[in-house]
Amino acid sequence: MRTIRYIVQKEFLQVFRDKAMLPIIFLVPIVQLIILVNAATFDMKHIRMSVVDPDLSATSRGLVQKFGGSPFYQIKHFTFSYQEAVAQMQQGKVDLILNIPAGFEKTLMKENQATAQFVINAINGASAGLINAYSTIILLDYNRQTALANNSGSTTSSLRNILTEYSYWYNPELNYKTYMVPGILVLLVTIIGLLLSGMNIVREKEIGTIEQINVTPVVKIQFIAGKLIPFWIISIFELAFGLSIGKLLFNIPIEGNLWLIFLSASVYLFVILAFGLLISTITHTQQQSMLISFFFMVVFILMSGLFTSIESMPQWAQTLDKLNPLMYFIRIMRMVLLKGSTFADISRYFWALVIYAFFIVTLAIWRYRKVA
């Protein structure tokens, strides 16, 4: 036990001896947290649109007005020529073209139906889908509205209607920040933890100090424990710090039990830190270790379900994702903080992390060789 304490002490000294380290570990992530939470939204507030309306009839103008009146749309420019509107889109100035054909109202009156075209810049598929949904709803609304206005009296009352009430639970204002604060906090803690541990042993190898440790009577398990504990303390502290900032600054809800969060976090951090140490034991230079850590980090982050939905991934990828510790922990954070989930609700994720932690720590201890 005393041996472990000395190694822990040595690691702390080593980390904090470098004056630049403290701000990098604590200040930079918190600043990022504050800034980045605002970034992650698909919320479409300013759909820039171009209107092609050679018809200029009452109907077409009414439709355009309907779009102009919506807070989601900004009509950037009017034109009679479709080519001109496409050129605008080509230059990235508009996201949506409402293309109304000439003779629109005439066709509508004669054939009882006419087509209005939405042309959407679909490079970003998610935004394009949303723009399409919003625009279609506005158009259908307009249809119904004109129908009601035209046949005031007998026929309208026979129109069948479904009144749909939409509600958003746990977050009625769709404030994406309350969702992003826990998520981004987990990412930051993960990045710091993985980098600190991933560079650690390999650094001693590169500088040569590992030999000095190898000739001491320290056993493998003590060595790995001594390396894990300092980073574990730093990461837990960082998480607590970030949560307080989130509470104070963004007023994120904490519906569930905080102890549940920290219990899961402590297991999760063992997974991440032991993973880092494992990378550290199998690489020869810090450059290699950094590259491998980066590779896994990007894969973990993009497949964590934070930015894109896991359910939309193909089945084999969802199965593969069961190996992604970040996925479990982000779910736990989200469920406990925002929905007040209890231990029973999160237990399947929790036990998965426990098994994972056990496996990875054992692997790291086994893989560390006391030879050069």
Add this chain to the structure above:
Amino acid sequence: MKRFGAFVVKEFYHIFRDYRTLLILFGMPAVQLMLFGYVITNEIKDARIAIYDPSKDVVTRTISDKILSSGYFILERNLNNVAEIEDAFRYGEVGLAIIFEPEFAKKMEKTGTAHLQVIGDASDPNTANILVNYVSGIISNYLISINSEKIPHQIIPETRMMYNGELKGVYMFVPGLMAMLLMLISALMTSLAITREKELGTMELLLVSPLQPVQIIIGKVFPYVFLAFIDAIIILILANTVFHVPVLGSVSLLLGESFLYICMALSLGILISTITSSQQIAMMVSLVALMLPTILLSGFIFPVENMPWILQAFCYVMPPKYFITIIKSIMLQGNGLANVWHETLILLGFTLFFLILSIKKFNIRLA
């Protein structure tokens, strides 16, 4: 010049000797592109939902069928009472609940109006918003279809998706992945390569050699220009052959812009290495400070235009944002230099800025 040549050759030896790093360096972009190309879509489909339908009549069944056959939703659970919604949400198995009122069809027939409730699990607000919009669209369409004889004039919406008809996610990931990987390889690898010499003490040897400091720096970064460029080409070829991402614009312009971006990232790497003393610090600075902003503030996943204005201001100082704009513009929209000269100039400006700053900071003497 001959000395310089020898130095560059030495640097190449350094890199090629370490075959593991090389393997990761070339394997990583390939594996990640394949993985993300197949896996990640921004589109939401197969979302799990719960339905509570106490009336079980023709209308509610038709609506449920329409919702479930849209491809966006999978029925996870039929609820027996309203109280079960809370459990389902808390357990995290469904993202949306649809609740019909009792005697739905009867009420619609009699009073003309029936009530439907759609509840989204907004602990993930982006997904909830998209799902609710999908449902809303489906209901609107259904209403139109049952009322079609009674609404005399109808405007039919027709949608055309430009540049990416099938809404493939890989169209976004190719530019994003290029921006991220090139940044990493160039900025990080160079900053590590230079600080490594400092840390191991071999920098002193180089500095007392007859080589000029500028030559040392150029010699050290030169191999990485080469490696990063090969990576860019690997990504482009894979994207084009495997995922059929088109290159509508000029290929040479695309490569030229990639080269410019690589130079920008390299000068950032040199700057980082001049202000840090150990590899660990250099890496922490580059990864911690660059990684998430490159993903989030560059328009890689989340569109810049939707962000609050103060954040957009931050985006304007992120070089990857300009590179991603350029790549999308050239590859997917087929634009030429005339449309991207603005962004190109800004990237050039960044490069010069980083270079001048590093020359000012560069110390010939070590500590």
